[in-house]
Amino acid sequence: MSAVAVQISGLTKAFGTNHVLRGIDLELFKGEVTVLMGANGAGKSTLVKVICGVHAADQGEIRLHGRVIKSSSPSDAIASGIVTVHQNINDGVIPDLDVASNLMLDELAKPSGGFFLKRNKIHADAEKLAQSIGLNVDVTIPVQELALADRQLVAIARAMAHEPELLILDEPTSSLSSIEADRLFELLDRLRDKGVAILYISHRTSDIQRMADRIVAMRDGEIVGTFTEKPLDYNAAVNSMLGQSMADAHLDIKQQGAPVLQVENLQIRENAPKISFTVGEDEVVAITGLVGAGKSKLAAILYGLEKPVSGSMTLKGAPFAPKSARHAIDTGVFMCAKDRGTNGVLQDHNLTKNITAPFLARYSTFSFLNKRAEDAKTRKTINDLSIVCQTEHDDIGTLSGGNQQKIMVGRWLSEPSTLLILDEPFQGVDIKARRDIGEKIRETAKGRATIVMASEMDEVMEIADRIIVLSDADIVGEHMNQDLNLKKIISEVAGMGTKSDTQKQANG
Amino acid sequence: MQDTPITNQAVKPKKTFTDMAIRYGFLLLMAGLLVFFSVASEGFLSPYSAVFIFQSVAITGILALGVTFTLVVDGFDLSIGSTATSALMLSAYVMVVLEMGAVAAVVACLVMGALIGLVNGILIVKMKVPDLLATLGMMFLLIGLQRIPTEGRSIATGMKLPGGETANGTFSPEFLWLGRHRFDFFIDNLIPVSVVILIVVAVLVWVFLELTRHGRLMYAIGSNQRAASLAGTNVNRYKIVAYMMSGMLASIGGILLAARLGRGDIASGNNLLLDSVAAALIGFAVLGVAKPNAFGTAIGALFVGILLQGLTMMNAPYYTQDFVKGAVLVIALVFTFVLTGRRGGSNH
Numbered sequence: 001m002s003a004v005a006v007q008i009s010g011l012t013k014a015f016g017t018n019h020v021l022r023g024i025d026l027e028l029f030k031g032e033v034t035v036l037m038g039a040n041g042a043g044k045s046t047l048v049k050v051i052c053g054v055h056a057a058d059q060g061e062i063r064l065h066g067r068v069i070k071s072s073s074p075s076d077a078i079a080s081g082i083v084t085v086h087q088n089i090n091d092g093v094i095p096d097l098d099v100a101s102n103l104m105l106d107e108l109a110k111p112s113g114g115f116f117l118k119r120n121k122i123h124a125d126a127e128k129l130a131q132s133i134g135l136n137v138d139v140t141i142p143v144q145e146l147a148l149a150d151r152q153l154v155a156i157a158r159a160m161a162h163e164p165e166l167l168i169l170d171e172p173t174s175s176l177s178s179i180e181a182d183r184l185f186e187l188l189d190r191l192r193d194k195g196v197a198i199l200y201i202s203h204r205t206s207d208i209q210r211m212a213d214r215i216v217a218m219r220d221g222e223i224v225g226t227f228t229e230k231p232l233d234y235n236a237a238v239n240s241m242l243g244q245s246m247a248d249a250h251l252d253i254k255q256q257g258a259p260v261l262q263v264e265n266l267q268i269r270e271n272a273p274k275i276s277f278t279v280g281e282d283e284v285v286a287i288t289g290l291v292g293a294g295k296s297k298l299a300a301i302l303y304g305l306e307k308p309v310s311g312s313m314t315l316k317g318a319p320f321a322p323k324s325a326r327h328a329i330d331t332g333v334f335m336c337a338k339d340r341g342t343n344g345v346l347q348d349h350n351l352t353k354n355i356t357a358p359f360l361a362r363y364s365t366f367s368f369l370n371k372r373a374e375d376a377k378t379r380k381t382i383n384d385l386s387i388v389c390q391t392e393h394d395d396i397g398t399l400s401g402g403n404q405q406k407i408m409v410g411r412w413l414s415e416p417s418t419l420l421i422l423d424e425p426f427q428g429v430d431i432k433a434r435r436d437i438g439e440k441i442r443e444t445a446k447g448r449a450t451i452v453m454a455s456e457m458d459e460v461m462e463i464a465d466r467i468i469v470l471s472d473a474d475i476v477g478e479h480m481n482q483d484l485n486l487k488k489i490i491s492e493v494a495g496m497g498t499k500s501d502t503q504k505q506a507n508g
Numbered sequence: 509m510q511d512t513p514i515t516n517q518a519v520k521p522k523k524t525f526t527d528m529a530i531r532y533g534f535l536l537l538m539a540g541l542l543v544f545f546s547v548a549s550e551g552f553l554s555p556y557s558a559v560f561i562f563q564s565v566a567i568t569g570i571l572a573l574g575v576t577f578t579l580v581v582d583g584f585d586l587s588i589g590s591t592a593t594s595a596l597m598l599s600a601y602v603m604v605v606l607e608m609g610a611v612a613a614v615v616a617c618l619v620m621g622a623l624i625g626l627v628n629g630i631l632i633v634k635m636k637v638p639d640l641l642a643t644l645g646m647m648f649l650l651i652g653l654q655r656i657p658t659e660g661r662s663i664a665t666g667m668k669l670p671g672g673e674t675a676n677g678t679f680s681p682e683f684l685w686l687g688r689h690r691f692d693f694f695i696d697n698l699i700p701v702s703v704v705i706l707i708v709v710a711v712l713v714w715v716f717l718e719l720t721r722h723g724r725l726m727y728a729i730g731s732n733q734r735a736a737s738l739a740g741t742n743v744n745r746y747k748i749v750a751y752m753m754s755g756m757l758a759s760i761g762g763i764l765l766a767a768r769l770g771r772g773d774i775a776s777g778n779n780l781l782l783d784s785v786a787a788a789l790i791g792f793a794v795l796g797v798a799k800p801n802a803f804g805t806a807i808g809a810l811f812v813g814i815l816l817q818g819l820t821m822m823n824a825p826y827y828t829q830d831f832v833k834g835a836v837l838v839i840a841l842v843f844t845f846v847l848t849g850r851r852g853g854s855n856h
Contacts, residue, residue, distance in 0.1 A: 305738075326740040337738050344738070346731040348799065357728055358739040360721035367720040411739075 004065075005030045005197035006051075006082075006166050011060035013050055020046045022221040024060070028166060033188065033198045033211045037241045038218035039430040040402030041388070044201055047218070048168055051199075052084040053077035064165055078106070081165035085155050087174055087428070093155050095144035100126035102143050103158050129161055134190060148291055149180030153187060160191070167191065168199045173207055174428050179290060179494055185210055203430050205458055208234060217241035242432055251442070253482055254465050257281030260449035261302070261320070261419050266311030268294045268301065272473035274311060279419070279449040284442060286452045286464030286481075289493055294473035295453040296338065299423045302451070303335040304328040315418060329358055332418030336409055336425055338453070344408040350393045352378040355411045362415070381410035385440055402433030409437050413444055423453040438463045457490070469493055530796035533843065538811050545818035552821055555695055559703065565813035566702035567592075567761045571784035572791070572805045573713045574757030577750040578639070579788060579800035580717060582730040583632065585751060586643040588758040589781030590650035591624050595762025597654040599683070600663040600772025607677035614683075617759040624650070625755030629748030647781075655774065663772030679770050687767025702764045706806075709757065714802035726750060727799070786833055787812060790840040798844050812836060 006028040013021040020043045028034050038044045049055045051062060053071030061068050064081060071077035074084070093102050101108070103126040108117075126139045135157050137150055146154065152172055159167060169188075173181040188211060192198060200211055208215065215232055217225040217240040225240035227233055257280040265274040272294070279285050289295050300306040302313070304322025313320045315331060322328040328335070337343035346354050356363055356374045363374050378392040385406040389399055396404060409425055422441065426434045441450065441463060454460050460467055461481060469477035469492040477492040479485075546553040571588050578585040595617040602613040624646065631642040659670050665678050690697040691704065717723035728736040729743050737743045761784075765777055790811060791804030815836060816829055824832075 303738075324740075324742075325738055326742060329740040335738070337735075342732075342734060344732075344735050346728050346735055348731055349728065353724065353728070357725070357736065357741075360724060364721045367722060369719060369721055369724060 003030045004028070007063040007066075008051070009060055009063075011047070011050060011062070012058045013046055013055060014058055020221050021050065021057075024221075024223060026216065026223060028197045028199055029214075030165075030197050031192050031195045032213045033192055033200050034214045034216055035208050035212040036199060036201045036216050036218060037203075037208070037237055039241055039432055041400030042218045042241065043221040044218055045170070046221075048084065048170055048199075048201065051077070051166075052082055052168060078162055078164075081162070082168070083159040083162050083164035083166070084168040084170065085152075085159050085172055087171040093143045093151055093158070096142060098140050098142050099130075099137055099146070099154055100139040102154055103129050103139065103161060105158060106161060130157060132160075134187060147180070149176050149183055152176060152180075152184060156184070156187060164196060166197045166199065168201075170201045171203070171428060172200075173202065173204060176291065181207065203428070203434075204456065205234065206456075208232075219243055238431060241430075251462070251465075251481065253480065254283050254445075256283045256466065260316055261451075262314045264312050264314075266298075266301070266313065267309035268297050268473040270309055272309070275473075275475045277468060277475060277478075279451055281449055282446050283465045284445050284450040284452060284463055285466045285468060286454055286460040287468045287470055288454055288457070288460045288489075289470035291455060293470045293493075295455070295470055296423060297473070298470070299335060299337075299421050299451075299453055302328070302419070302421055303333060332416075333421070334358075334412040334415075334417040334419070335421040336412045336423065338424035338427055340405055340408045340427070344411075345396055345404055347397055348395065350395055351382070351387075351389060351399075351407055352392045354396050354407055355381055355414055358411065359415050377414055381407070381414050384413075385410050386436055402429040405429045406433060406437060409441070413440065417448050419449045419451070421451045421453070424455070425452060426454065426456070426459045434459065435462070457486070457493075527796075530843070533796070534790075534794045534811070534840070535807070538807070538814065541811075541814055541818065545814070545821070549818065549821040552818060555698060557817065557821075559690075559698055559700065561810070561813040561817045562703040562706070563700045564817065565787075565809040566700070566706040567764050568780060568783040568787055568812075569706045569806055569809035570709050570764070571758050571761045571780055572787035572809050573709055573802060574754035574761075575784055575788040576713065576717075576791065576800045576802060576805045577726070577753040577757075580723075580726045580730050581747050581750045582733065583639040583747060583750060584643065585628065585754045585758075586640060586781065586785075587624065587628060587646035587650060588754060588761075588784060589777060590647045590654070591621055591755055591758035592762035592765065592780050593777040594624075594650045594654045595621060595759040596766040596769075596777060597658075597663065597772045597774070599763055599766045600679070601657060603679050603683065604663050604665055604667070604677040604772065605657075605669065605675045610680040610683035610686075613680075614763055617763050618756055621755035621757075621759030621762075622752050623755070624758075625752030626748060628755065629751035632751070633744040633747050658772075658774075660774065662774045679767075683767055684770060685767070687764055687770070702768070705760065705764065709760070710802055710806040717802055722746070730799075782830075783812065783833065784809075786837045789837060789844075793840040793843040796844075808840070 004027050008024055008026040011021055011024040012019070024047060036044055036047070046055065050057045053074045053076050056072065063069070069080045071080060071082070077084075094105065100123045104122045107125070123139055130137065130139060135153050137146060137154070143151055143154060156172070172184060176184065188198060200207075202208055212232055215227040215234070215237040216223055217227070217237050219241050224243070225237060227237050256278070259278045259280050261279040263278070264276050266276070267274055287295055287298065297306065301308045302322075304324050304327050315333065320331065322331065322333065346357060352374050355378045360369065363370050375392050381387070382389060382392060387399070387403050387406045387410070389403065396407060399407065405425070405427070409422065412420060412422070425437055425441070429437065441452070452463050454463070461484065464481045467479045467481055467489065468475055469489060471492060477489060479489060551557060571592060574588055575585055598620055599613040599617050602608050602616050603610070628643055628646055631637045632639050658667075661667065663675070665675065667675050669675055686701050689701050691699045691701070693699045717726065725736065725741045726746055728739070728741060729746055733743055761780065762777070766772065769776060787809035788800060788805045790808030791801060792798055794804035794807045797804065812833055815832060819828070819832060
């Protein structure tokens with residue numbers, strides 16, 4: 001066991017009457033990746049925010065190499081050697097600036113930095129930094145032209161410019177595909193070898209199995225389990241964070257019913273191959289593929305947000321060419337969009353207003369809203385999906401991430417649909433919430449066709465009757481979710497011939 | 509919710525002092541002001557003084573309700589003041605130069621207001637010009653435009669027209685009635701028409717924003733435009749409608765101003781923009797909702813009116829008025845954003 005880098009003792013934090021952290025004792029070691037697991041609302045994010053100086057702790061202390069640090073702001077924390085890369089990639093980079101400026105941003109922001117820019121020096125320094133951590137990108141192009149994974153790597157590289165003692169990563173892979181994530185892991189391996197202590201927060205099984213040297217489970221604001229013995233007992237960690245054991249999801253694979261959506265010779269984008277597929281009544285079809293494979297584009301076409309290059313679609317036999325989201329909804333095609341923060345949640349609105357937003361016409365006479373009917377529907381959704389809240393009039397911002405996601409999914413389950421599309425419905429939720437959501441989607445699937453877009457194999461296998469693999473806007477595989485040949489699927493996902501199929505193994 | 513391990517602390521949050529202060533602080537402050545002025549200044553507490561306050565805020569209140577619409581959809585309308593003065597000039601022009609009646613003048617102004625809103629909306633929604641810049645441009649455009657037909661002069665009966673002839677039309681009595689008539693209410697000749705219009709408009713806007721689905725969707729757009737659009741809302745249409753509402757309400761304000769003045773005075777209405785924007789923003793703080801709302805806007809306008817009337821009756825010099833308004837606005841904004849922001853607290 002190597003030296004202790006960070007020692008946290010007796011840390012508490014409350015917001016009003018809400019005690020989020022109830023005495024955290026935690027040690028982080030040099031050159032070790034500690035994975036922090038916890039259900040949504042367990043207090044992980046708050047703990048991170050306290051460590052990185054966003055919130056002040058009520059009690060307790062944080063020691064870095066034995067020295068007590070008191071950070072009153074994120075820049076304080078950075079100065080003392082604690083650097084955090086947040087979940088939202090764009091929080092870590094400035095998209096309009098080039099890679100070099102992004103990497104050197106903190107340097108530029110220093111008061112001692114001089115008035116004029118030294119372009120060549122910035123580029124040279126950035127180049128050196130990028131090379132030192134094995135980041136191979138052209139430092140002169142704007143960050144917004146990079147792929148998501150590269151942006152994430154830039155954000156981390158920028159963090160590394162401070163030569164941190166402790167690097168905190170909050171769900172760094174949540175918008176990356178598994179191949180992209182592998183590049184991130186390689187980088188983290190190198191950092192670990194350099195002796196950096198890493199605190200890694202994730203819900204993804206595959207991430208945890210790949211990276212963890214140690215797992216710490218958190219529940220209700222307390223550390224409830226530390227797992228150090230190799231091989232790490234992932235299931236025990238999950239049980240400990242949930243306070244109950246989690247059985248494997250059990251699926252009753254259904255055969256495809258009468259065709260609901262038929263897609264013929266559809267070209268998702270310019271010069272893409274023509275694809276055809278059918279989704280039947282009662283079945284749940286998962287469409288999987290890398291980020292950029294065309295999943296979201298396909299969802300946008302089905303929901304009327306974009307036009308296909310060519311091809312046709314029918315819905316229950318009738319020609320289907322939605323012109324707008326409204327048109328799609330009125331024809332019975334619903335879509336629960338990915339990235340709830342950007343595309344779904346109405347901030348500062350209560351739960352009822354969030355749930356009924358697409359269906360207000362059904363809750364109003366002569367445009368006047370029947371608020372009682374709305375509330376009743378919301379209470380039903382809250383019950384059906386076991387959403388933790390006080391009343392249907394809670395502001396959605398007071399809910400934990402997993403419960404917000406349940407509200408988003410619940411919104412589209414609250415009315416019957418002909419075709420329901422869910423784009424990454426499990427994004428950033430813990431395993432318990434994921435199972436709740438998945439079960440509810442399958443339970444209600446009768447009578448409609450359901451498409452789930454997901455890039456994580458675990459999620460796909462938990463939800464689907466049938467799996468369609470998309471690669472570079474083309475359908476490259478189709479499987480019933482029984483006796484799956486995982487290696488084959490993964491090589492299809494990767495567009496064949498990539499090395500990743502040996503690394504990634506799925507686990508329910 | 510069974511035995512889920514996820515906690516969101518299912519205890520009812522205590523109504524703390526801060527909560528109460530945020531919610532009712534502004535109303536209490538207003539009540540306090542009323543008491544203070546009643547004691548400190550004789551004659552403040554009389555029906556006529558009350559009516560005077562209402563009348564002084566009627567026009568800015570109506571304009572402020574228009575701005576509220578644009579604030580609700582997360583926009584802003586800087587052109588309301590100049591829309592109102594354009595309506596003032598247009599109504600005078602229609603009656604005095606074109607020698608038409610009151611109905612034609614009112615209709616022309618409302619159409620103009622709707623058109624201005626439409627153009628604002630299209631600039632913002634279709635051409636993607638940022639709202640502040642689009643409506644700022646419109647403001648300059650209107651200030652210039654309203655001077656062109658009369659070569660920069662005010663409009664009154666008997667004035668010389670650019671062509672050389674004299675304008676013989678007059679403000680029609682029906683039109684002037686809008687600005688000068690007072691309804692009997694327990695006391696003869698008490699309530700001016702403009703106050704009645706303010707109250708009617710305020711109630712209608714409140715009903716629209718709070719009780720109808722269109723109002724709900726406008727708030728949804730203001731919260732998260734992309735989410736609202738993915739929930740099937742025609743975002744562009746609602747935004748354009750909001751700017752048209754704003755333009756039309758500003759026109760109504762201009763009509764009332766013209767009817768009160770009885771001439772097309774080029775120099776009047778300078779304070780309209782500032783006062784009405786202030787009222788709408790002060791409205792954020794009323795009841796601590798931290799968002800634009802009709803009730804708050806009306807109270808905000810009234811608050812400024814009471815303050816100024818009280819100070820006037822206590823012989824505060826007129827030139828301190830703008831300072832007082834500015835101070836109230838800044839305090840209200842602090843109220844809204846600091847206190848309500850702090851209350852947010854836990855977000856995990």
